[in-house]
Amino acid sequence: MPRNRVLMPFKSPGHAHQRCLENAIAGAEKNCRARGARLTRLRRRVLELVWGSHEPVKAYDILELLRREHSGSAPPTVYRALDFLQAEGLVHRIESLNAYVGCGEPQYGHSAQFLICQECGTVAEMDDLDIRKLLSSKAGAIGFLVNHETIEIKGTCSACQAAE
């Protein structure tokens, strides 16, 4: 496995999202089965809604969609499902946006680096060992032991730069 990868690239012209989503769900099913985690109907549906795009999705937007399918949905419905999905590493929370994105490479509680395009809203996920190593070493230089990283980078993706 390459040590530095872009887990979710910015949409290429030919991005087949239906396929992308199906892969994500299938992967999630497999992962959960392997670990004995229960990816229930509701949780899977929330995962699908988060994966609806490569843009961050807000909890209350998910709620609104859920309510169309099942009127008994309420905030806890969504937040509990998101908590589960996060714990399983199937989605990530973008702290600076109060929103959620699907994870391209589920891994129990791993952290990653997010590139957020301020023009189109698309988010790419990197999982770069060099970055983690450098942060760890810089923190270590003042005796700090790293447990978890939140790295969210805002800027302009290549497609949007080209479009200017």
Added chain:
Amino acid sequence: MPRNRVLMPFKSPGHAHQRCLENAIAGAEKNCRARGARLTRLRRRVLELVWGSHEPVKAYDILELLRREHSGSAPPTVYRALDFLQAEGLVHRIESLNAYVGCGEPQYGHSAQFLICQECGTVAEMDDLDIRKLLSSKAGAIGFLVNHETIEIKGTCSACQAAE
């Protein structure tokens, strides 16, 4: 100026906080005067409250303190002051905590890296060029142009490690 620095170290045993706070306020006054920004009574007071400790302070905690001094305080009072202070680089918002910390080295809109101790709540601010360069280069590798970084690292500070 050294290119990599820890702007706010974890509390050393002898940390003289009164002095630290006074320096911060004096520096802010100077900075604002130099730039024609108006550090009003209210804004300065909010800055003092944020600098009350090296732990992140929440907007509504500031509000409660303000109300003891002036009953006409309301959420916008606090959020406007915080917006100003952030714009001037005098405080930073910690996205993952919905809270604010004073900035040790005010600089118009600069970004930084935060080390947040999960034991004692103390936050240290680093402003490390190597980290910025690496992030920029890794993002650049997929054509992404960086505008702003949010880097918040949670873990254990050296004092708390020693105390275990």
Added chain:
DNA sequence: CCGCTAAATGTTATATTATAACATAACACT
């Protein structure tokens, strides 16, 4: 100093995000 303008603050209301607490239902295991 006066009056004008722009900026800051006051005030009321409300939007947005998230969790507590307890009831009910579904599941997994014997």
Added chain:
DNA sequence: AGTGTTATGTTATAATATAACATTTAGCGG
């Protein structure tokens, strides 16, 4: 089927943040 556990439903409320408009204050040219 019985029982303990996990998930979901339901109601209420907490915590965070902003909109919109009124009033006050500061800066500045005259």
